[in-house]
Amino acid sequence: MKREEIAERVIKVTARELKKSPEEIKESDRFSYELGADSLKSIELVAAFEEEFDLDLDEDEALKVQTVGSAIDFFAGLLPE
Amino acid sequence: MKEYPLQDIAEPNLLKDIFPYSLPPLIKFEAPIKEMIDGKEIVFDPTEVLNRDIHITDTTFRDGQQARPPYEKEQMVKIYEMMSRLGGPNGIIRQTEFFLYTQNDRDTLDACRNLGLRYPEITGWIRASIADFRFVKEMQLKETGMLTSCSDYHIFHKQKQTRQQAMDQYIEVVETALENGIRPRCHLEDVTRADMDGFVIPFVQRLERLTENQPDHLKVKIRLCDTMGYGISYPNVALPRSIPKLIYRMKEDCGVSADRLEWHGHNDFHKVHINGSTAWIYGIDALNATLFGFGERTGNPPMESAVIEYVSLKGDLNGVDLSVITELAQYYEKEIGANIPTNYPFVGKDFNTTRAGIHAGGLRRDEEIYNIFDTTALLNRPPKVAITDKSGTDGVAMWVNNFLGLTGKDQLTVMKVAKIQRWVMDQYEKEGRLTSISDKEMEEQVAKHFPDLYAKVKK
Numbered sequence: 001m002k003r004e005e006i007a008e009r010v011i012k013v014t015a016r017e018l019k020k021s022p023e024e025i026k027e028s029d030r031f032s033y034e035l036g037a038d039s040l041k042s043i044e045l046v047a048a049f050e051e052e053f054d055l056d057l058d059e060d061e062a063l064k065v066q067t068v069g070s071a072i073d074f075f076a077g078l079l080p081e
Numbered sequence: 082m083k084e085y086p087l088q089d090i091a092e093p094n095l096l097k098d099i100f101p102y103s104l105p106p107l108i109k110f111e112a113p114i115k116e117m118i119d120g121k122e123i124v125f126d127p128t129e130v131l132n133r134d135i136h137i138t139d140t141t142f143r144d145g146q147q148a149r150p151p152y153e154k155e156q157m158v159k160i161y162e163m164m165s166r167l168g169g170p171n172g173i174i175r176q177t178e179f180f181l182y183t184q185n186d187r188d189t190l191d192a193c194r195n196l197g198l199r200y201p202e203i204t205g206w207i208r209a210s211i212a213d214f215r216f217v218k219e220m221q222l223k224e225t226g227m228l229t230s231c232s233d234y235h236i237f238h239k240q241k242q243t244r245q246q247a248m249d250q251y252i253e254v255v256e257t258a259l260e261n262g263i264r265p266r267c268h269l270e271d272v273t274r275a276d277m278d279g280f281v282i283p284f285v286q287r288l289e290r291l292t293e294n295q296p297d298h299l300k301v302k303i304r305l306c307d308t309m310g311y312g313i314s315y316p317n318v319a320l321p322r323s324i325p326k327l328i329y330r331m332k333e334d335c336g337v338s339a340d341r342l343e344w345h346g347h348n349d350f351h352k353v354h355i356n357g358s359t360a361w362i363y364g365i366d367a368l369n370a371t372l373f374g375f376g377e378r379t380g381n382p383p384m385e386s387a388v389i390e391y392v393s394l395k396g397d398l399n400g401v402d403l404s405v406i407t408e409l410a411q412y413y414e415k416e417i418g419a420n421i422p423t424n425y426p427f428v429g430k431d432f433n434t435t436r437a438g439i440h441a442g443g444l445r446r447d448e449e450i451y452n453i454f455d456t457t458a459l460l461n462r463p464p465k466v467a468i469t470d471k472s473g474t475d476g477v478a479m480w481v482n483n484f485l486g487l488t489g490k491d492q493l494t495v496m497k498v499a500k501i502q503r504w505v506m507d508q509y510e511k512e513g514r515l516t517s518i519s520d521k522e523m524e525e526q527v528a529k530h531f532p533d534l535y536a537k538v539k540k
Contacts (some may be wrong), residue, residue, distance in 0.1 A: 040502055043474050047496040059494040 007072045013052050014068060027069030035068075046068045053079060069074045095449075105393045105454045114363075116316050118326055125325065127362045130394050133339055135361045137387045138369045139164060139177040140345070141191075143206045144381055146180070146373035149419070150373075154189045156417055160372070161193040163409050164384075165200055169400030172200035173391060174384070175367065181205050181216035190220060204266070209251045217263060224264040226304065227254055231281050232271035244280050248287065255291060259299060266302040268345070273311040273321050277330060281321075285335040302341045303331060304369065307356060310349030310379065314359035317482050323482075324356055325363045332364060343367035348379035357382035358390045372409060373421055373428060384408075385427050403459045427460065434465040436517070438473020441466045445479050445492075468518040470509035475500040480523055485534050493531075501526045 008026070015022040018035050031037040037045060046062045049055075053075060065071045084358075085421070100106050109519060109526045110127040117123070129175050152160070154455040161177065168174025179193075180186040194203055205225035207213035219226040229251040236247045251267065258265040267288060271379055285303060292301040305327055313322045320326050324344075331337045344360035346353045374383035385406045392398055410428035412418040423431040433456050435441055443450035444464055450470070457463040466472060466479045474495040481501065482492045504526055508514040 040474060040499065040506060043495050044499045044503065047499045050496055057494070057496065059496065062496070 001076075001081065003076050006075050006079065008053055010049070010068060010072050011076065013048050014045065014071075017041070017048050025068055027067065027072065029068050030066050031034060031071075032066070032069070047077070055079075100449075100454075102455050103458070104396070104398070105389045105459075107396050108393045111150060114316070114325075116325055116329075118329055121331060125329075125363055128365075130362055131396075133366055135366050135368070135391065135394070136173050136175040137168070137384060137391065138175055138343060138367050139201055139371065139384065140206075140369050140376070140381060141177070141371045143178045143180055144345075144376040148376050150376070150379065152417070154192060157189050157194045158196070159412065159416075160203070160409070161398075162196060162198070162413065163405050164251050164372075165196075165198045166402055167388065167400075167405035168200055168202075169402060171400040172202075174201045174387065176204050177201040177222070178204045178206040181213070181220060181470070182410065187216070187220060202301070207254075209254045209267075211254060211257060214254050214257055217258070218261055222263060223264060223298075224302075224425045225258065226268050227251070227258075228270055229267045229284070230270035231284065232275035233280075234274060235271055236280070248280075248284050250293070251284070252287060255288060255301065257297060259292065262299065264299050264302065266304055266343070268304040268306050270306045271308040271328065272305050273307045273324075274309060275321055277320050277327075282330060282334050285331065290338050300341060301339050302343060303335075304343040304345050304367075305331070305360070305365070307344070307346045310347040310352060310356075312346060312352065312356045314352065314355050324359050328360065328363045328365055331486050339364050341366075343369055345369040345380075346379065346382050348374065348381070353380065353382050354386045354390070357387060358394075361390075361394065373413065373419070373425070375419070379530040383426075389427065404461045407461045411493065431465075431467065433462060434467050435472075436467045436469050436476070437471055438476045441472060442475035443480045445475055445482075468505055468523055469512075470506060472505070474499060477502045477505060477523075481527055481531075484524065484527055485531070485538055487534075498530075500530055507514060 009020045011025050012021070014025055015034065020035065020040065029035050029049055031045065032033055033079070042063070046057060050057055055078060065074050088338045099109060114125040114127055117520055118124070146152060164174050164177065179190045181190070190203060203222065205217045205220065205222045207217060207227050209227040230240065236242050238243055240247060249539055255265045255267065269275070269281060272281060288301045292299065311322050312324045314324050316325065328342065331342060338347050342365040344357055344365045347357045353374065357370065368382060368387050370382040370384035371380065372384050375379035388401055388403065388406065392401065392411055406427060410421060414421060421428055423429045426432055427516065431486070433452055435444065435451060440451045444452065444466070448464060452464045465483065466476045468476055468480055477498045478493060478495045481498050487493060505518055508518065
């Protein structure tokens with residue numbers, strides 16, 4: 001899967017879960033700061049990513065991801081091209 | 082000041098020589114203890130406790146029973162049998178004591194004796210009166226405790242005696258015991274509020290003279306009774322409250338050996354456990370305790386704490402079976418109807434339960450982070466989590482995985498249980514709940530969100 005497609009899907013899921021418009025979201029945005037996700041919301045977001053990409057993620061690795069951009073890179077590293 | 086540079090090591094230092102986890106944490110002494118007594122520096126060697134025969138004696142059926150409704154005979158027999166298993170074949174719970182006044186008392190003693198168990202040895206407890214001593218003789222006991230109150234509060238105000246009259250009365254019973262081949266154990270009631278030089282030391286010296294030519298199994302024993310919980314463990318405290326000095330004076334001024342000294346405490350100032358273990362360290366072999374600390378007023382040294390302290394000091398189980406502590410607690414709550422506070426160490430329902438998400442998170446990664454020792458293996462009590470609005474998704478994940486029996490890589494992640502955590506938070510944030518989430522409610526959530534896994538558990 002190309003990075004652009006992954007980015008689009010990450011931003012779509014993020015916008016839905018965090019109730020933002022996709023246009024507001026930048027790759028440098030931190031989930032817990034600029035996007036305002038609390039602890040539970042961050043976990044729900046990762047759960048939503050699992051569903052979106054049909055993956056079972058390693059909890060510790062997934063929860064280390066801090067920004068939208070690093071999330072895109074994270075999934076780019078997991079999903080076949 | 083010495084400079085300490087950071088040691089940025091590759092592997093964690095878990096201090097396993099002190100915290101093996103397979104045992105309660107160990108107590109390692111590094112140097113002798115020095116105290117000033119009567120102007121002289123006295124050295125105590127705490128490492129001697131490794132080689133001395135420290136042990137526990139029980140007063141559950143005496144002091145413990147004074148403080149609560151009477152046990153039924155069958156209950157006492159069952160408790161006696163469990164205490165024997167707890168203390169193990171080496172008799173770490175060495176003796177117990179019984180009232181002898183009623184037929185029920187005596188029948189119960191016989192029922193315990195008829196089990197034929199070596200430990201705990203059965204002894205009596207009487208007031209220091211000839212009339213009471215008759216019961217000891219009739220029951221053919223080998224040893225009896227006798228209440229030899231030693232503070233002027235007791236001698237003058239309770240017993241309405243002079244010191245001479247009190248001593249003479251006590252000595253009469255001791256002599257009678259010796260004449261009958263029965264070992265006397267003198268309980269110095271209220272010793273931490275007594276005049277040491279004016280009564281206690283003269284009395285104990287007289288006892289020693291009486292028994293100095295007796296064979297070892299008849300030499301008088303001395304129980305130091307901190308009746309009101311006034312005893313202090315700190316160094317360099319004045320008598321009569323200083324536990325170290327009390328013990329020192331018994332040994333040095335009276336010649337009582339460690340194997341004939343016993344400590345009996347009360348918890349009126351929350352010091353009961355530490356005072357008891359202090360007595361061990363400063364040279365007393367026997368620590369008198371009751372199950373779960375039930376005893377007069379605020380209670381006595383809890384036996385389960387004493388057993389665990391024993392293991393920590395000795396670095397070895399030496400045959401004790403700590404899981405019987407859990408068995409006894411369950412028996413007390415279910416069969417006897419006793420109320421053990423939920424946060425009571427080692428036995429309370431929640432003694433190793435966390436409600437904090439950050440603690441649950443730690444437990445999920447490594448149980449040793451937030452569990453005091455391997456309570457699963459030693460006490461048959463795995464660490465648990467209870468769910469509130471503070472438990473976080475880590476708490477919920479731990480609860481769900483424990484319930485489903487999932488371990489290692491099979492465990493559900495926090496992402497998988499996020500829906501249950503959302504339900505929990507909604508209870509508090511939307512519904513305004515103020516109570517904990519019950520296990521039943523959590524089970525319902527598991528059934529709803531993980532029906533297949535739930536069905537496997539319920540099969």
